[in-house]
Amino acid sequence: MSVARVTEISAKSDTSFEDAINQGIERATRTLRNVRSAWIKEQRVTIDDGSVSSYQVNMMITFELED
Numbered sequence: 469m470s471v472a473r474v475t476e477i478s479a480k481s482d483t484s485f486e487d488a489i490n491q492g493i494e495r496a497t498r499t500l501r502n503v504r505s506a507w508i509k510e511q512r513v514t515i516d517d518g519s520v521s522s523y524q525v526n527m528m529i530t531f532e533l534e535d
Contacts, residue, residue, distance in 0.1 A: 475528070508527050511526075
């Protein structure tokens with residue numbers, strides 16, 4: 469039997485959504501143990517002078533609780 473917890477995090481990148489996702493997961497795994505999955509809840513961009521200037525994702529991170 470396993471029990472998991474879900475926490476929401478936000479990550480931002482000047483490069484791409486994929487980079488924002490990778491940065492968020494890398495940071496989460498430094499703090500949380502037993503990270504098992506991530507669900508991308510929201511994506512949004514910031515626009516400056518008519519161009520995309522940053523990419524942001526909100527994601528749900530699932531990690532298993534230890535005994």
